[in-house]
Amino acid sequence: MESGKKINLLLEDASNEETENSADIDSFDRTIVTIKFEEVFQERGEYSSNELAGIYFQGTQYFDFKNVYFINNTGIANLIDLIKSLLKQGVAIKFVNVREKIKDKFKSMGLEFIFNCS
Amino acid sequence: MSPKLEKYTFLIKPMFFIFSLLFASWLVLKIEKLRPSDFGKERYLFEDEPVPSIAKYDEQYLKNLFLEYKFGIINSRQLDEKLEFFLKPIQKAGVKKN
Amino acid sequence: MKQFYFHKFEDRKPYSAIPDNKYRTLLFQFTGIITVTLGIAYLHWRWRYSLNTEALWFALPLVLAESLSFFSTVMIVINFWSNKDAKKAPPVHYLSEIEDLDGRTERPVKIDVFIATYNEDVELVRQSIQDAKNMEYPFFDVSIKIYVLDDGRRDGRDATKENMKIVAEEEGVEYKIREHNEGYKAGNLKNALEHTKGDLFVILDADTRVFPNFLINTSGYFRREKVAWVQTPQWFYDTTEAQKLSTIIISKLNIENKHLSRFVNIMFGRIKMNEDIFGNDPRLFYDAILRKRNFYNAAFCCGAGSIHRREATMSLAIKDFADGLKKLETDLISKKINSVEINDQKNILLLKQEIIPFKFHASEDIYTSIMLHADKENNWESIQHADIECKMLSTQDLDSWIKQHQRYAAGSLDIAFKDNPVLIKGLSLGQKICYFSTIWSYFAPLWIMVFLLSPIVFFFTLSLPVKTYSFDFLKYFLPFQLMNTITITLGCWGISTKRGDQYYISSFWFMLMALFSVLKGKEVKFNVTPKGKHFAKNTQHILPHIIIISLTVLGIMYNSVLVFKGYHPCVSGFFTNFFWCIFNIVSLSIMIRAAQWKPLESD
Numbered sequence: 001m002e003s004g005k006k007i008n009l010l011l012e013d014a015s016n017e018e019t020e021n022s023a024d025i026d027s028f029d030r031t032i033v034t035i036k037f038e039e040v041f042q043e044r045g046e047y048s049s050n051e052l053a054g055i056y057f058q059g060t061q062y063f064d065f066k067n068v069y070f071i072n073n074t075g076i077a078n079l080i081d082l083i084k085s086l087l088k089q090g091v092a093i094k095f096v097n098v099r100e101k102i103k104d105k106f107k108s109m110g111l112e113f114i115f116n117c118s
Numbered sequence: 119m120s121p122k123l124e125k126y127t128f129l130i131k132p133m134f135f136i137f138s139l140l141f142a143s144w145l146v147l148k149i150e151k152l153r154p155s156d157f158g159k160e161r162y163l164f165e166d167e168p169v170p171s172i173a174k175y176d177e178q179y180l181k182n183l184f185l186e187y188k189f190g191i192i193n194s195r196q197l198d199e200k201l202e203f204f205l206k207p208i209q210k211a212g213v214k215k216n
Numbered sequence: 217m218k219q220f221y222f223h224k225f226e227d228r229k230p231y232s233a234i235p236d237n238k239y240r241t242l243l244f245q246f247t248g249i250i251t252v253t254l255g256i257a258y259l260h261w262r263w264r265y266s267l268n269t270e271a272l273w274f275a276l277p278l279v280l281a282e283s284l285s286f287f288s289t290v291m292i293v294i295n296f297w298s299n300k301d302a303k304k305a306p307p308v309h310y311l312s313e314i315e316d317l318d319g320r321t322e323r324p325v326k327i328d329v330f331i332a333t334y335n336e337d338v339e340l341v342r343q344s345i346q347d348a349k350n351m352e353y354p355f356f357d358v359s360i361k362i363y364v365l366d367d368g369r370r371d372g373r374d375a376t377k378e379n380m381k382i383v384a385e386e387e388g389v390e391y392k393i394r395e396h397n398e399g400y401k402a403g404n405l406k407n408a409l410e411h412t413k414g415d416l417f418v419i420l421d422a423d424t425r426v427f428p429n430f431l432i433n434t435s436g437y438f439r440r441e442k443v444a445w446v447q448t449p450q451w452f453y454d455t456t457e458a459q460k461l462s463t464i465i466i467s468k469l470n471i472e473n474k475h476l477s478r479f480v481n482i483m484f485g486r487i488k489m490n491e492d493i494f495g496n497d498p499r500l501f502y503d504a505i506l507r508k509r510n511f512y513n514a515a516f517c518c519g520a521g522s523i524h525r526r527e528a529t530m531s532l533a534i535k536d537f538a539d540g541l542k543k544l545e546t547d548l549i550s551k552k553i554n555s556v557e558i559n560d561q562k563n564i565l566l567l568k569q570e571i572i573p574f575k576f577h578a579s580e581d582i583y584t585s586i587m588l589h590a591d592k593e594n595n596w597e598s599i600q601h602a603d604i605e606c607k608m609l610s611t612q613d614l615d616s617w618i619k620q621h622q623r624y625a626a627g628s629l630d631i632a633f634k635d636n637p638v639l640i641k642g643l644s645l646g647q648k649i650c651y652f653s654t655i656w657s658y659f660a661p662l663w664i665m666v667f668l669l670s671p672i673v674f675f676f677t678l679s680l681p682v683k684t685y686s687f688d689f690l691k692y693f694l695p696f697q698l699m700n701t702i703t704i705t706l707g708c709w710g711i712s713t714k715r716g717d718q719y720y721i722s723s724f725w726f727m728l729m730a731l732f733s734v735l736k737g738k739e740v741k742f743n744v745t746p747k748g749k750h751f752a753k754n755t756q757h758i759l760p761h762i763i764i765i766s767l768t769v770l771g772i773m774y775n776s777v778l779v780f781k782g783y784h785p786c787v788s789g790f791f792t793n794f795f796w797c798i799f800n801i802v803s804l805s806i807m808i809r810a811a812q813w814k815p816l817e818s819d
Contacts, residue, residue, distance in 0.1 A: 070318045073530035074413075077571050080537065081410075084567055108593060109531075110538030113545075114566065138246045142253035145695075149257065152691045 061086055065117075066097040071105060083114065094118065179204070218339040222454040222609060230451045233602035234503055234710040236299050244706040248293040251703045254696040255286045261692045262682075271679040278670050278681040281663035288660065289700060291653040294646075296504065296707035300511040302443075302599045305436030309355045311415060314438040315527065324357045327431060328414030332404050334367045336422035338378040345387045347425040352432060360431070362389040363412065367404045369393050399576035401519070402584075409573050414526060421520035423609040430605040434523045437599050444528035444588050444596035448521040448603070449502035452610035456813070458491035460484070493813045494617050495719035495806070496610035504708045506600045512646030515600035516585035516654075520608060528596050532588050533573040540569050578740040579627025586631070586651055590642030614754040614811045618726045625658045625730035626740040632658075633734060661728040664721055668764050668800055671793040675771025678778075678785055685788040721803035725760040754811035761804045768797045 055062045071079075083093050098117040106115050183204075187197045262282060267275045308314050311323050329348050333341050341364065348362050370380035371393055384391035394407045405419065416438060420426065434446045462484040471477050509515040517524075544565045548558050575583040588596045611617040637643055637651035670681060682689060704713065734740065772794060778784040 070320060073527050073534055076534050077530055080534070080571060087563055087567060109534050110542060111534070113562075114538070114541065134242070135245070135249070138249040139253070141246075142250040145250060146253055146257040149254075149691055149695060152687075154687045 056091070059090070060092040060094050063093070063095050064097050065095050065099065065102065068102065069099065071102055076106075076109065076111065080111075080114065092116070218337075220337075220340065221612075225454045228453045230453070230604035230607065231499060231503075233449075233507075233604075236301055237709075240706060240709055241298055244296060244703065245298075247699055247703040247706060248297070251696065251699040252290055252293055254692075254699055255289060258692040258696045259283055259286055261688065266682045266689065268680050268683050271677075271681065274670075274673055274677070274679050275681040277666050281666035284659070284663045285667075288653075288656060291649060291656060292707065293703065294649050295653050296508050298511040299508050301507070301602055302437055302440075302510060304433070305439045307354060307432045307435045308438055309358065314415060314525070315441055324355060324359065325416060325435075326359045326414045327353075327361070327435070328408075328412045328417040329360065329362045329420065329426075330365050330405065330408050330417055331362065331420045331422060331424070332365045332367070332401055333380065333422035338370070338380050338383045341380065341422045342383050342387060344420060344422060344425050345384070345389055347427075348420065349387065349389070350428050351426055351430055352428045354432065359414075361412070361414065363408055364389055364391050365404045365408050366391065366393050367397055367401075369395070399572070399574075400578070400580075402572070402574035402576050402580035405574050406572055409526070409529070416523055417526060418523045419519055419521075420606070421608065424520040424606050425608065426521075426606040427604075431523075433603065433605055434601055437601070438523075438525055440597065442595055442597045443525065443599055445517050445522055445524040445585075446599045446601050447506070447515060447517050448523075448601045448605040450498055450518060450521050451604045451607050452496050452498065453607040454609050454612070455492040455496050456490055456494065456815075458488040461487035461489055464489065490809065490813060492715055493806075493810050494611060494614070495715040495810075496617070497715065500708055500711050500713055500716050502600070503602070504711055507602055508707075509650050510598075510600050512644065512650050513597050514589065514647040514650035515598045516589075516651070517581045517598065519581045521606045522581075528588060528594070529573045529584075530571075531594055532584065532591060533571045535591065536587070537569055537571045541565060544569075577627065577630070578623055579631060582628060582651075582654070583631055583635070586635070586637050586640065586643070589647050590637075590640050592642040614757055614807070614813075617810070618723075618757060621723060622726050622730040623740065625727050626734050628655050629658050629731060629734040630740045631655065658727060658731065660720065661724040661731065664724040665728065667796075668721075668724065668804070671797045671800065672764070672767045672771050674789060674793050675768075675775050680786055680789050684786070685792045715806070718803045718806040721800070722761065722805075722807040726757070758808050758811045761807050765801055765804055765808075768801060772797060 055064075086093050094116045096118050098115075103112070103117055106112050106117065183192075183197065183200055186192045187194070192200070259279075259282065262279050267279060269275075308325050311317060311320070311325055314325060329351075331341065331344055331348065345362060345364065351360065353360060364380060364384045366380045366384075368377065368380065370377045371391070372379045372381055381391050392408055392411060394404070397403065399406060409417070416435060418426075418430070430448070434448065437443050437446045460481075462481045465471070465480050465484060466477055471480065506515050506518075541562070545558065545562060548561055553561065573584075574580045575587065577583045585598065589598065611620055631637070632655040637655070638648050640648075643651070674680065775784060775790050775794075779787055779790055784790055
């Protein structure tokens with residue numbers, strides 16, 4: 001189902017005070033795993049998790065955007081908050097396998113230099 | 119409205135605006151030409167009446183002029199000047215008529 | 217239940233929106249064109265032929281004031297040019313009805329209702345919450361969540377304050393606070409948007425009480441994918457009632473004698489005064505000015521009583537965020553800093569920069585509206601809904617009224633000086649004119665001041681600003697004024713403009729102060745408008761009015777003596793100025809009456 005592949009990226013509670021104010025590794029880990037694909041994943045039942053997996057390697061957090069087909073402005077705002085909260089802790093962020101359509105959206109918003117995409 | 123005319127309906131609005139503009143311009147021109155006398159007998163409602171000119175078609179005026187000359191109140195040069203002043207509008211009117 | 221003064225107004229019914237009439241619109245356009253043409257002819261005559269060269273110090277300011285005032289007239293004609301009410305649509309159910317799913321799974325829409333509060337009586341807020349809870353919606357699966365956004369942090373931590381959190385809990389609604397007040401109301405909304413997920417959100421003030429059909433009547437507009445927000449008219453249901461003149465006299469003079477009271481009643485009982493003494497009724501603004509801006513897609517948001525598309529608000533926030541960063545980066549490059557350093561600095565800037573959905577500004581609503589309208593990539597649309605869907609409280613004393621209106625003025629003027637809509641790229645010509653028209657109206661005290669002082673100057677110097685008040689003066693001036701009155705009447709058809717006109721003139725002093733404070737570069741503060749009655753001493757506010765009226769009356773008396781004795785050099789000038797003064801005094805006196813106003817015991 002083509003439509004089922006497109007997902008609405010919304011980050012839940014990434015900017016809550018607990019995460020923002022905390023610098024210890026536990027809360028840091030929680031920050032990473034709280035990227036949630038709301039609703040769509042749950043309803044499709046196609047994936048076991050409703051979270052986007054991130055891999056931490058040599059000071060950079062990598063997120064695989066292979067399955068991300070759609071992102072709205074609230075989702076972008078949440079990603080920015082995520083980048084900022086990781087940056088505070090000295091962690092860089094990189095999005096891999098980002099689709100052209102999403103890259104175009106970042107570009108149209110003038111955000112191409114904030115989102116490190118490939 | 120017939121289908122033939124319907125395609126010209128877009129012209130109604132511009133024509134209406136042009137008409138409004140023309141009407142407004144005409145109104146301004148009309149207002150510009152308004153004079154107090156247009157409202158009735160009162161020629162000078164707000165301003166003082168100008169001093170009446172002595173050059174009128176008035177026999178009395180000419181009689182007085184000649185009497186003044188006869189009795190030496192004015193000399194020939196003054197008589198000539200006053201006659202000139204008196205005749206000027208009449209001459210002008212004559213030229214226009216011709 | 218706690219009793220408030222406004223409970224006796226609960227049964228008041230809102231006005232109905234003026235029905236649109238295309239023939240009236242055409243007639244307005246016709247008279248509008250004539251008014252503007254006659255105005256140009258009048259000013260042409262004024263500048264070219266009428267100036268009294270012997271008193272240019274007087275003649276020039278007056279003719280300049282007249283020209284600036286005429287410019288306002290032109291903008292009013294443009295603003296009122298046409299009406300284009302948006303087509304109503306049934307309430308939305310599913311997400312796909314308001315935006316392209318783009319492959320996402322269908323779901324019912326989510327609606328959030330934000331009630332912003334700061335220091336208002338918690339029982340007053342409770343009523344707003346209860347009315348919000350009573351909103352009806354035809355689809356049970358559409359989530360409607362109500363949030364109390366308390367910037368006063370009344371969560372029980374301070375025992376001296378009322379507990380807003382408990383009220384929210386009792387009413388079963390969400391309660392949100394933040395630990396600072398940055399950005400005032402805009403900051404409060406930002407915080408709410410960060411913690412909520414509604415596709416649409418409603419903004420209400422603490423005293424905004426929505427009617428049950430609010431969502432049913434407004435959410436349908438969002439079927440048009442470009443609609444960013446819908447503003448409904450703000451209706452103040454507690455404006456002061458008309459008082460019998462006889463009651464006022466009896467009360468002020470403390471008349472206790474029965475026969476005398478009856479006599480006063482017979483004499484003055486039919487005359488009514490002081491209806492909406494503070495000129496709070498905003499009908500002219502919502503039902504005429506803002507509604508007609510639908511034609512240019514230039515109706516701006518006024519905060520309370522509006523419903524927004526989250527995506528539109530967020531798109532602006534992100535765009536601003538990116539633009540801010542780019543600007544900072546360009547600054548760094550211009551300083552010839554090397555790329556490694558730029559990267560480091562960029563990260564610092566990134567951390568500093570915030571995503572701000574509503575501009576942090578005292579006039580956040582209009583500012584955000586300008587920016588959304590200017591977004592050419594998205595071409596956002598706004599809608600001024602014609603019918604009243606909520607009610608709220610008005611200012612009940614002059615001091616609060618002045619503070620509120622000075623904030624509006626200073627906020628708009630601040631935008632004009634910092635981010636003038638005329639210069640903003642992306643706005644259409646109509647939008648630029650409409651926004652500029654709003655800002656321009658706050659410059660009005662400059663020429664109102666001249667109009668108020670001119671007769672006084674004439675009375676005491678006996679100098680004329682025109683060569684003479686001749687027939688020519690009247691033949692140009694009267695048709696223009698007559699057509700102007702007809703045009704405004706048609707534009708505001710069905711709406712009384714009496715109070716509005718009086719306040720336009722009599723608020724000159726406060727608006728002038730607001731203008732000066734902005735020119736001095738003072739920060740515009742967000743004053744929360746007090747809800748309730750505060751009968752402060754207002755005499756200092758009306759001192760300029762008293763001085764002008766006194767000087768005018770003295771001038772009339774002095775000139776009357778001169779006319780009577782036959783010494784007056786220009787009798788026609790005296791009579792013209794005399795009638796002008798009557799208008800000035802009537803307009804100024806409303807502020808004095810408002811300052812003295814308090815409810816009669818019989819009320």
